[in-house]
Amino acid sequence: MTVAPSRSLRSSAELIRAEEPVLAHNYHPLPVVVARAEGAWVEDVEGRRFLDMLAGYSALNFGHRHPALIEAAHRQLDQLTLTSRAFHNDRLAQFAESLAELTGLDMVLPMNTGAEAVESAVKVARKWAYEVKGVAPDRATIVVAADNFHGRTTTIVSFSTDETARAGFGPFTPGFRVVPYNDLAALEAAIDETTAAVLIEPIQGEAGVVIPDDGYLRGVRELTRRTGCLFVADEIQSGLGRTGRTLAVEHEGVVPDVLLLGKALGGGIVPVSAVVARREVLQVLRPGEHGSTFGGNPLSAAVGSAVVELLGTGEFQRRAAELGVVLRGGLAALVGKGVKDFRARGLWAGVDIDPAIGTGREISERLMREGVLVKDTHGSTIRLAPPLTITGEELRTALGALETVLGKGA
Numbered sequence: 001m002t003v004a005p006s007r008s009l010r011s012s013a014e015l016i017r018a019e020e021p022v023l024a025h026n027y028h029p030l031p032v033v034v035a036r037a038e039g040a041w042v043e044d045v046e047g048r049r050f051l052d053m054l055a056g057y058s059a060l061n062f063g064h065r066h067p068a069l070i071e072a073a074h075r076q077l078d079q080l081t082l083t084s085r086a087f088h089n090d091r092l093a094q095f096a097e098s099l100a101e102l103t104g105l106d107m108v109l110p111m112n113t114g115a116e117a118v119e120s121a122v123k124v125a126r127k128w129a130y131e132v133k134g135v136a137p138d139r140a141t142i143v144v145a146a147d148n149f150h151g152r153t154t155t156i157v158s159f160s161t162d163e164t165a166r167a168g169f170g171p172f173t174p175g176f177r178v179v180p181y182n183d184l185a186a187l188e189a190a191i192d193e194t195t196a197a198v199l200i201e202p203i204q205g206e207a208g209v210v211i212p213d214d215g216y217l218r219g220v221r222e223l224t225r226r227t228g229c230l231f232v233a234d235e236i237q238s239g240l241g242r243t244g245r246t247l248a249v250e251h252e253g254v255v256p257d258v259l260l261l262g263k264a265l266g267g268g269i270v271p272v273s274a275v276v277a278r279r280e281v282l283q284v285l286r287p288g289e290h291g292s293t294f295g296g297n298p299l300s301a302a303v304g305s306a307v308v309e310l311l312g313t314g315e316f317q318r319r320a321a322e323l324g325v326v327l328r329g330g331l332a333a334l335v336g337k338g339v340k341d342f343r344a345r346g347l348w349a350g351v352d353i354d355p356a357i358g359t360g361r362e363i364s365e366r367l368m369r370e371g372v373l374v375k376d377t378h379g380s381t382i383r384l385a386p387p388l389t390i391t392g393e394e395l396r397t398a399l400g401a402l403e404t405v406l407g408k409g410a
Contacts, residue, residue, distance in 0.1 A: 012045050028361075030368050030375075037064035040390040042373070053367075053374045053398050055387045057205070058237045058348075061264035062310060063389035069267035072306035073299065081299045085291060091301035098308040099276060102246065103259055106279040110272070110296035110304075114236040114262035115151030117273035120290060121199065121232050121258055122155060124275060126175075127284045129196030133228060140196040142232075145181035149206030150199070150234055162206075182212040184219040191223070197230035197258070198223075202248035205237040208381045209343050209350030217252040224257070230281065236262040236273070241388050244321030244346035246311055251345070257281055267307045272300045316388040320346035326392055327384065330399035338406030347388055351402075353380040357409055366408070370401040 010018065012033040035045045040063055042050050055061060062069060076091070083089045096108040109124070111117050125142060129135040144150075146161045157165045158172035166172070179186040181204060191198070202217055204210040224231040233256035238248035240261065245251055247259070258281055262273035275282070294300070310316060324346040331342045331349060340352045353363050360376025367374055367382075374382045386395065 010045070015045065030364060030373065032368055032373065039063045039065075040387045040394055048371075050368065050371050050373045051386075051394060051398050051401075053372055053384050053386045055385050056268060057263060057375075058240075058242050058385055059263040059266065060268040061241055061316065061388050062267055062307070063387035064268060066267060066310075066389070068310060069269055069303055069306050072302050073267075073269050076299050076302035079298070082294065082297045084293050085296060089296075089298045089301070091298045091305065092296050095296070095301035095305045095308070098305055098312075099261075099274060102308050102311060103261075103276050104255055105259060105276045107277055107282040109275040109277075109282055109285070109290075110300070111262075111275065111292050112271045112273055112294050112300070113151075114260070114273050115153050115156060116292065116295075117236065117260045117262050117275050118150045118156055118199075118234065119153055120275050121197075121260055123290055124258070124277070124281060124285065125197035125199075125230050125232060127289070128230065128281050129194075131284050132280065133196070135194055135196065139194045141175050141177055141192075141194045142196055143177045143179060143187060143190045143198045145200045145204070146178050147181055147204055147207040147210070148199075148201060149204070150201075150236075181207075181210065182216050184216065184223065187220065188223055188227075191227045191229060195227065195229040197232045199232040199234065201234045201238065202251075203238045203243065203345060203348070205348075205383070206377060207350075208352070208377050209345075209348055209383060211343050211345055215252070217249055217254050221252075221254040221256070230257040232256060232258040232260065234260045236260055237385075238348070240264040240307070241311060241316040241320050242346055242348050242385065244324055245317055248345070265304050265307055266300065267303045269303050270300050272304045272307075274304075320388050323347055323388075323390065323392060323395055326395055327399070330396065330402075334399075334403060334406060337403070338409075347384075347386055347390070349384040350377070351382050351384060353382065353406070355380045357406060363405060366405045367401055370404060372398045372401040 015033045033045050034042045036043045042052050099108050126140045129140040144159045150156045155173045159176035177190045179190045233249050258277040266272035328344045338354050338357050340354050342351045360380050360382045364374050364376045376382050
C-alpha cells in the first residue's frame with residue numbers, strides 16, 4: 001500500500017482520549033486509530049500498517065477504496081447526490097434492475113442500513129399477511145431464531161436473545177416467536193395460521209459464524225412454502241460473495257421470498273441496503289406507507305450498481321471459495337494448538353480459542369500488536385472476514401500471526 005503521511009495533528013492515544021467525553025460509549029473498539037486504507041490494509045495516524053481481517057463486518061467485501069467503486073462514486077458526486085424519493089433520479093432504475101437480476105427476484109425496496117432493511121421486511125411481511133394471506137388485523141407473527149443478530153432497533157432487539165442488546169430497552173414489540181436455530185421441528189411447531197414469515201440468517205454471523213446442518217435451509221424453504229408463509233433470508237453479512245457464492249442460500253439451491261442485503265452493497269463507501277422480493281410481496285406497499293429520504297439516492301444507486309457489476313463477473317465469489325480452502329486449512333492446523341474449534345464457509349470463519357489462552361477481546365488485542373485486525377464475539381470466539389480482494393500470501397500472513405499469538409499462550 002502506497003499512502004501519503006497521515007495529516008492528523010494528534011496521536012492515536014490523544015484521539016482516543018478526545019473521544020471519551022464527547023462520544024456515546026456504545027462501542028468498545030480496539031485501540032487503533034485508522035487514518036488511511038487501501039485494499040486489505042489500513043494505516044493508523046502514526047503510519048503503522050495493519051492487515052484488515054474484519055472488512056467492516058463484510059461491508060468491505062471488495063476491500064478499502066476499490067478503484068471501480070471509487071470511480072463510480074467520484075463520477076456521481078460530480079453529477080447528483082440526492083433528490084429524495086419525491087422525484088425520480090436517473091440512476092435508480094439501473095440499480096434496481098441489476099440487483100433484481102443478480103438475485104433472481106422481482107422487485108427492490110432501497111434503504112440505507114441493514115437494520116432499516118430488517119425493519120422494512122417486518123413491515124412488508126405483516127402487510128402481506130393481512131392483505132394476501134388473510135391474517136386477522138394485528139395478529140401477524142414472525143418466527144425468528146435464537147442467537148440471531150438482525151440489528152439493534154427497538155423492534156429488532158425485541159426478538160433478540162442477547163441480553164446485552166435487550167437490557168434496559170423495553171417494553172418490547174410483540175409479534176415474534178423465537179425458536180432454536182437449525183431445528184426444523186421447533187420451527188414447524190411455531191408456525192400457525194398467524195405466521196407471516198420466518199426470518200433467519202442463513203449463517204449466523206454475530207453468534208460466531210454458525211453454519212446450519214446441510215438441508216436446514218431447504219427444510220425452511222419447503223416448510224414455509226407448505227404452510228403459506230414467507231421465507232425471509234437476512235444476507236446482510238453472509239451475502240454478496242462472502243461465502244463463495246453470491247448468496248449463502250445458494251449453497252442449498254434455495255430462493256427465499258424476501259432477501260435482505262446491506263453492508264457490501266454500499267462498497268464500503270456509502271450505506272446501502274435493500275429488501276429484494278417477489279413481486280407479490282413488495283407490491284403490497286403503496287405511496288406513503290413506507291419510505292426513506294436517502295433510500296435509493298443517486299450516489300447510493302451508482303455505487304450499488306458498480307457493486308452488482310463487480311459481482312456479475314463471478315471473480316469475487318471464486319476468490320472467496322478458493323481462498324476459503326486456504327483459510328480452513330490454516331485453521332485446521334491450529335486445532336489443538338490453541339484453537340478448540342472453528343466454523344468456516346468461504347472467507348468467513350468463527351474461531352473458538354482455548355479460554356485458558358485468552359478471551360476473544362484479549363486475542364484480538366494481541367493480534368493487533370502483531371499487525372492484524374480481527375473482532376471478537378461471545379466468550380473466546382473471534383471472527384475472521386477479510387476483504388475478498390486479499391491475496392493468498394496476505395491470508396497466510398494473518399494465519400501466521402494467529403499461530404504466533406496462540407503460541408505465546410496466556
